[in-house]
Amino acid sequence: MSELLLEERKDLLTKKSIEARKLVVQTVHHAGAGHIGGPMSAIDVLTNLYFNEMNISTEDPNGEDRDRFVLSKGHSAIGLYPVLALRGYFPIEELKTFDAINSRLQAHPDMTILPGLDMSTGSLGQGISAAVGMALGAKLQNKNFRTYCMIGDGESQEGQVWEAADVASKYNLDNLVVILDNNKIQQFGWDAGNQTREIPAFNPKARWEAFGWYVIEIDGHHHEAITNAFSEARNVTGKPTMIIANTVKGKGVSFMENTHNWHSRVPTDEELRQAIQELETEV
Amino acid sequence: MKTILSTKKETMRDALSKTILRLSEEDENVYVLDGDLATSTKVDIVANENPEKFLQMGIAEQNMMSVASGLATTGLQPWAFTFAAFLSKRAIDQIQVQIAQPNLNVKMVGGYSGLLTGLTGKTHQSLEDIAIFRTLANMVVLAPADSTEVEKVMEFAHQYDGPVYIRLARDAYPVIFSDDYQFELGKAVTLKEGSDVTIISTGTQTSRSLEAAEKLESEGISVAVVHMPSIKPLDKEAIVKAAESTGAIVTAEEHSIIGGLGSAVAETLVEEKPVPMVRVGVRDRNAESGPNEAMLQKYEISSDYVAAAVKKVLKKK
Numbered sequence A: 001m002s003e004l005l006l007e008e009r010k011d012l013l014t015k016k017s018i019e020a021r022k023l024v025v026q027t028v029h030h031a032g033a034g035h036i037g038g039p040m041s042a043i044d045v046l047t048n049l050y051f052n053e054m055n056i057s058t059e060d061p062n063g064e065d066r067d068r069f070v071l072s073k074g075h076s077a078i079g080l081y082p083v084l085a086l087r088g089y090f091p092i093e094e095l096k097t098f099d100a101i102n103s104r105l106q107a108h109p110d111m112t113i114l115p116g117l118d119m120s121t122g123s124l125g126q127g128i129s130a131a132v133g134m135a136l137g138a139k140l141q142n143k144n145f146r147t148y149c150m151i152g153d154g155e156s157q158e159g160q161v162w163e164a165a166d167v168a169s170k171y172n173l174d175n176l177v178v179i180l181d182n183n184k185i186q187q188f189g190w191d192a193g194n195q196t197r198e199i200p201a202f203n204p205k206a207r208w209e210a211f212g213w214y215v216i217e218i219d220g221h222h223h224e225a226i227t228n229a230f231s232e233a234r235n236v237t238g239k240p241t242m243i244i245a246n247t248v249k250g251k252g253v254s255f256m257e258n259t260h261n262w263h264s265r266v267p268t269d270e271e272l273r274q275a276i277q278e279l280e281t282e283v
Numbered sequence B: 001m002k003t004i005l006s007t008k009k010e011t012m013r014d015a016l017s018k019t020i021l022r023l024s025e026e027d028e029n030v031y032v033l034d035g036d037l038a039t040s041t042k043v044d045i046v047a048n049e050n051p052e053k054f055l056q057m058g059i060a061e062q063n064m065m066s067v068a069s070g071l072a073t074t075g076l077q078p079w080a081f082t083f084a085a086f087l088s089k090r091a092i093d094q095i096q097v098q099i100a101q102p103n104l105n106v107k108m109v110g111g112y113s114g115l116l117t118g119l120t121g122k123t124h125q126s127l128e129d130i131a132i133f134r135t136l137a138n139m140v141v142l143a144p145a146d147s148t149e150v151e152k153v154m155e156f157a158h159q160y161d162g163p164v165y166i167r168l169a170r171d172a173y174p175v176i177f178s179d180d181y182q183f184e185l186g187k188a189v190t191l192k193e194g195s196d197v198t199i200i201s202t203g204t205q206t207s208r209s210l211e212a213a214e215k216l217e218s219e220g221i222s223v224a225v226v227h228m229p230s231i232k233p234l235d236k237e238a239i240v241k242a243a244e245s246t247g248a249i250v251t252a253e254e255h256s257i258i259g260g261l262g263s264a265v266a267e268t269l270v271e272e273k274p275v276p277m278v279r280v281g282v283r284d285r286n287a288e289s290g291p292n293e294a295m296l297q298k299y300e301i302s303s304d305y306v307a308a309a310v311k312k313v314l315k316k317k
């Protein structure tokens, strides 16, 4: 791509990310429920996947050769839904049904009712294994699609994540890219005196390398960095790729950033107004 | 199709072994996932004879079941093999969230179910798997009685598009069915007619129930034996018919009396046709390791206990 096109692409991705963040806050406010911090930290990577990286078609959401995405940190569904809506999988209006009875937009993703969802998740630690299954399925059938998956840093405390890491290595799944949304805050966390409340000695880079993965570490809010990481992952052979996306929980709204208090809080009318204002002036 | 209990015994494992090898050869979509128990479950035959269809998942059952889910979404038919205890208790959240709810085409085979798990005891016995699996929406739960039926239910599961749990046993059991036996999902199989009591049994308890019925016959008690290979969906019609025709029911299973076949039958009877009933199963106890015959006696599920249950229910009629 030429410099100009690259700039245009970056602008588009940045714009989409802001729109998506606004929709997250509005939807959670409207529903009176939902997670906020984790979805906000994930938005840039999710936007980049759906508007830049993945080979998908909204006309054929179940196409056999489409790239797959598994939101292993399923509680961030309300981060994914706005991106899917903006991408054209369903009307943006439908976000208003989030968490309502009969809605296709379940609190945690339900692949049986919403087109564009490749896996049902919500119980942490499982999605990454399903993504391993998809990537393995592609290899066994000589298919070229790639599989992407996002996990959380808190989620990484689940032993199953490391079971999956082993098997992905064993089967040389270089068609698998997992993104760690490394916002360093979980629901409540480990140490009340510690501002970041993260697990002691997490060291994701060392851990994933030790499991035989190719590891790239980036600023997860920087579209150029995200795009470059995805391109780099395409050139990796013989091993799966882990992209450690260093992010900010609650990214984009000052009072939501870097605090576990906004893991799943609902903004008041005034907080909503302020959040939208901050997001709009960010451009 | 009726046959009497033969003296010929075969293990379910050997039948499974032959069948899964054949399915893996015949269907390019069939893959075997092993949780490092292939030499026990006998799916090592696939590793040895059709190795590209064998996927070792290591000693990591939760990951194995979620990987199976992902494989199924790409159009493959994964068959996961481990012990019933590990499937039903260690990986049930994965099975519920990623296989049952999305209704994916994953086959789960629990070897070594029940009480007789080859001197392994409490960690390897599985007295809860029927109860656990049958509460999952979309799940089919099958418990064949002999080696012939193992092959038939596996052939059925292969044709069926959706999650299936198959409960198997370790040791050799009398061959009940001949090769022309046809398994039908959701259908009971009447193995013996009788007029005083009906024993409804599943899995390994079917041959013990036949044994009990034959003993009782010589004492002048006429006992019908209805085998339930399909615990879910359940043949409610057959249960109601048995209640109507014999007026008393005994259930028999190598499982806890809580939540298993006995519970499923009781649920049907209470709603449709209440008649006196006695359940044979492990009565809310933790078990231990021990030789088969001693275990069956101590935990009150031997054919003697089935026969005693028949006499008990007759008194309630």
Ligand SMILES: Cc1ncc(C[n+]2csc(CCOP(=O)(O)OP(=O)(O)O)c2C)c(N)n1
Pocket (backbone or CB within 6 Å): A037, A038, A039, A041, A073, A075, A076, A122, A123, A124, A125, A151, A152, A153, A154, A155, A156, A181, A183, A184, A185, A186, A187, A249
């Ligand atoms: C197996 C399981 N245990 C607990 C939860 C409840 N839960 C939902 S989100 C969360 C914290 C997750 O933290 P992290 O993975 O860091 O996500 P993020 O901070 O990005 O929201 C917890 C404990 C769950 N959904 N699944």
